[in-house]
Amino acid sequence: MGVSLRCVKTGRSMELGYGGFMRWRLKIAELYNKQWYDHYALLTDLARPKSQEWYDAFNKETQRLIEEEGIDVKIVDFCFQSDAGGKINYGACRKILNAIGDYTDNYSYTYTAHADHDWDRLKAILQECVDTRSPLRWY
Numbered sequence: 001m002g003v004s005l006r007c008v009k010t011g012r013s014m015e016l017g018y019g020g021f022m023r024w025r026l027k028i029a030e031l032y033n034k035q036w037y038d039h040y041a042l043l044t045d046l047a048r049p050k051s052q053e054w055y056d057a058f059n060k061e062t063q064r065l066i067e068e069e070g071i072d073v074k075i076v077d078f079c080f081q082s083d084a085g086g087k088i089n090y091g092a093c094r095k096i097l098n099a100i101g102d103y104t105d106n107y108s109y110t111y112t113a114h115a116d117h118d119w120d121r122l123k124a125i126l127q128e129c130v131d132t133r134s135p136l137r138w139y
Contacts, residue, residue, distance in 0.1 A: 002111065003083055005125055009134035012125050014118075018083055020109035021138070024122060025079050027107075032099035036071050040079055075099065087137045093129040 003021040006013040016024065026044065030037040039061060042048075065071040074092040081088075100123065109118040129136045 003138050005122070005136060005138045007125055007128045007132065007134050008087075008137055009132045010128055012128050014121055014125060015111065016109050017111050020111075020118075021083055023107065024109050027105075028096055028099060029075070029079055031101070031103055032075050032096075033071060035069060036065060036075065039065060083138075085139045087135050089135050090129050090133045093126045093136055097123065097126050097130060 002015055002017045004013055004015050022044070026037070026041060029040045039058075042058065048054075062076065066073055066076060072095055074088070074095050078086075078088050078092055078096065104119050107118065109122065125136065128134070
């Protein structure tokens with residue numbers, strides 16, 4: 001099991017492992033804004049126990065970043081949706097594309113260790129959603 005990304009209108013899709021999906025969202029956060037990335041990445045620190053108080057403080061800081069630092073709520077929404085099922089509209093896809101710009105890498109976001117051009121394929125799905133004004137859905 002993993003995450004299947006799909007452009008709703010065209011059906012273009014791509015399968016990612018849960019780890020690859022997490023890595024993709026972290027990379028988008030990093031490329032979008034360093035301050036946002038540093039905050040968002042705290043969720044992946046498995047060595048740090050997270051109490052209800054920790055989550056309350058985390059959520060308060062998230063709200064502050066949105067209100068005072070101008071972190072885009074569409075990027076936040078993309079980062080926080082469930083791995084098991086989520087959807088963003090084409091406007092959020094456009095924001096993500098703007099954030100990542102010309103960046104590319106050779107990281108394998110899919111299941112196979114030999115996958116080529118995963119980043120380019122992910123960008124192509126986002127671009128297709130923008131071009132067709134389609135939501136991106138994952139499940």
